[in-house]
Amino acid sequence: MATKENLAGAFAGESQANRKYLAFAKQAEKDGYPQVAKLFRAAAHAETVHAHAHLRAMGGINNTLENLKAAVAGEGFEFETMYPPYLAEAQQEGNKPAEISFRNALAVEKVHYDLYNAALESVQGGSDLAARPVYVCEVCGHTVYDQAQDKCEVCGAVKDRFTLID
Amino acid sequence: MATKENLAGAFAGESQANRKYLAFAKQAEKDGYPQVAKLFRAAAHAETVHAHAHLRAMGGINNTLENLKAAVAGEGFEFETMYPPYLAEAQQEGNKPAEISFRNALAVEKVHYDLYNAALESVQGGSDLAARPVYVCEVCGHTVYDQAQDKCEVCGAVKDRFTLID
Ligand SMILES: [Fe+2]
Ligand SMILES: [Fe+2]
Ligand SMILES: [Fe+2]
Ligand SMILES: [Fe+2]
Ligand SMILES: [Fe+2]
Ligand SMILES: [Fe+2]
Incomplete structure (x- = not known):
């Protein structure tokens, strides 16, 4: 079952490549290279196609009820387990930009956790959230x-x- | 230097959360939950903010010349080292969706490698690519x-x- 792990690894790689290329596109605009910026946006779009194809092949896209459960689990992991030690270590190391970045993310994942839980409750009752x-x-x-x-x-x-x- | 690895881990997590939520948003539209879809898009947007903040804090965004070198290296790794064994294993395991997904990505990363190399050459000479x-x-x-x-x-x-x- 190497393929199951390979799909997860490829999804991780494609996801990060997409985010990097979008950041690089903004930088290329700033640096005065609008066509290089467009190339970065095009490749970023292609990496979205790859990431979503891999995610689909690994069974990672289900119905909205299941997707919300996965989202709640992911947000819970981030604000309860992942970010607290990251934040503490950044403070210990005196890395201020990392500390700010981790503190903001930690606070916002808690918000997402609550928002997704409310959505899950609504969808479990068969209704969309209010517009x-x-x-x-x-x-x-x-x-x-x-x-x-x-x-x-x-x-x-x-x-x-x-x-x-x- | 735990923070350096923590930033890399957090960037990987935020990048994948963004891609998942965008896919979940499309699914929510299909399932008839437009407001849940909007919530997924909003959280995806927030994860972009987090991913780019972490990437900036880890020194991952440089000038366009350096960004192109990083892009060339990433594409080269994917089509030369990562995807060939993934493709071979998917074929051996008879996993057709994974095989197609890996074969497409492998072919396209080779294209990206060439496109980025041409862009690198142009920027090294001080010019943008032709529009x-x-x-x-x-x-x-x-x-x-x-x-x-x-x-x-x-x-x-x-x-x-x-x-x-x-
Ligand atoms: Fe790709
Ligand atoms: Fe804010
Ligand atoms: Fe989140
Ligand atoms: Fe986040
Ligand atoms: Fe195609
Ligand atoms: Fe690529």
């Missing part, structure tokens, strides 16, 4: 319903750093 | 300049499965 706008803070990822916060309660960013999700 | 449209096949990720192929030379998909990259 409401959702906003995300571009600095820390904080995820809120209805309206942007005047001052992000996770990172302190101002209101216009929130993005309305389509 | 040209770029298309990506939604079935296999094949990445081509100028126009969609009538029949994708990697996977055989028809012309309208190609997407023009913004």
Whole structure:
């Protein structure tokens, strides 16, 4: 069953390549290379095709009820098990950028955990969530319903750093 | 230096969470839960913020010349070292979906390797690539300049499965 692990490894690799290329595309725009930026965006799009094909082949996409259970489990692992020691070690090592990055993520995964649990409860009852706008803070990822916060309660960013999700 | 590895681990986790949530959002639309789909898209957006913050904190975003070198190295690793044994094992195990997924990715990473090498050469000479449209096949990720192929030379998909990259 090497293939099962190979699919997981390939999904991990394709996922990270996509995120890197999107970051590299933004940097290429800044550096004055718009066509190189476009090439990075194109390859990022291709890595999305690969990541989703691998995820499908490994049975990682199920119905929404099962997908929400997987999402709740993933968020729970991140804020309860993964991020607390990462944060403590970054503080011990005096690595301030890492400390901030881990603290923001930890706080936001707890929010996601609660939001996904509410969604799970709704879907278990056979209903969609009520239709409401959702906003995300571009600095820390904080995820809120209805309206942007005047001052992000996770990172302190101002209101216009929130993005309305389509 | 645990933090260095922790950032790499957190980047891997956030990258994969993003890809999963985007796939789950599409599934939620299909299953008739548009607001749950929006929540998945919002959390996916937040995981992008986290992934890029971690990548920045680990020094993974440099100037475009260095970013292209990293991209060439990553694509080379994938098509020369990672995918060939994955493909062989999927064939041995008779896992057809995995075999197709690995074969498509292997072929396309070779294309990306060449495209990134051409970009690297151009940026090393101080120039952007010439402005040209770029298309990506939604079935296999094949990445081509100028126009969609009538029949994708990697996977055989028809012309309208190609997407023009913004
Ligand atoms: Fe790929
Ligand atoms: Fe999350
Ligand atoms: Fe924030
Ligand atoms: Fe996250
Ligand atoms: Fe690639
Ligand atoms: Fe294709």
